[in-house]
Amino acid sequence: MPELPEVETVRAGLAPELVGRSIRALAITDFPGVIGTGTIEETSARIVDRSIADVARRGKFLMIVLDDGDGIVVHLRMTGVLTLDESSAPPPRFLRLSALLDDGRELRFADQRKFGRFVAASSQELSDLDGRLGPEPFGPNFTPDYLLTRLRGRRAPVKALLLDQGIVAGLGNIYVDEALFLARIHPMTSGGSLTPAQVSELHSTIVSVLHSGIARRGVSFSSFRDVYGNSGENQQHLVVYGRGGRGLPCLVCGEPVQRIVIGNRGTSFCPACQPFGQT
DNA sequence: ACACTGCCCTGCGAGC
């Protein structure tokens, strides 16, 4: 389940390889799913033979920006994997799309569960997407005050609000559970009931879990790989995610980690370290 | 505006 650190790992791997290159041809093996609503011809016409100017990331979206300002929006969703391979290399399982590059290599998009997308986008569409998303967690606009303002008056569980990409971009189920645990906040706590001190602590743990995730090249539970097929190692450092409902103890206090469902997401938390109703 | 639900999709592991 790629979140900001995983997508950033992919971006950092792709950027030095792709900038200045161009895509010669597209081969789509999961049509229309992977490219959204457009036709193959349409999508190819917008992408092929344009020089790649930048590989950017916004939240969990990867944006391959072309020299005319248009681009490609890639979302890995749950199981998407982007790799850079020699064309002679055997295709990966679950291959959905491959883009032949002008140096003979292929940018390949594999996706077991077909949730991922690789979609041509105009500069206007790139800009619209940017506008729908909240600030980048590492950017200047994501401050404790900003987070406090966005949570104020909200009755939904703080966990659900942190998953809202319009509030802050890039968090997913793993890093939200980790950040709430480190801030000692129960995931069901309504956003508006958090004290400024709690929000400030939460802001700090969000930034910190994402930094650690990037430093360890992401979490590879099952499918996630970087562009060369290498696993990340952050799964070895998670303290609460995935431990709930299996009788596993909290790594801090030893109490069994619990599992509940919030917003249709499995949620792990420690009832002792993250007591409900404390402000 | 906000809160919440269901849908998409398939491999895997648990249980019988």
Add this chain to the structure above:
DNA sequence: TGCTCGCAGGGCAGTG
């Protein structure tokens, strides 16, 4: 052994 079923969940559409 072989089947069924629940689970993993990001983003978006739809409902109230």
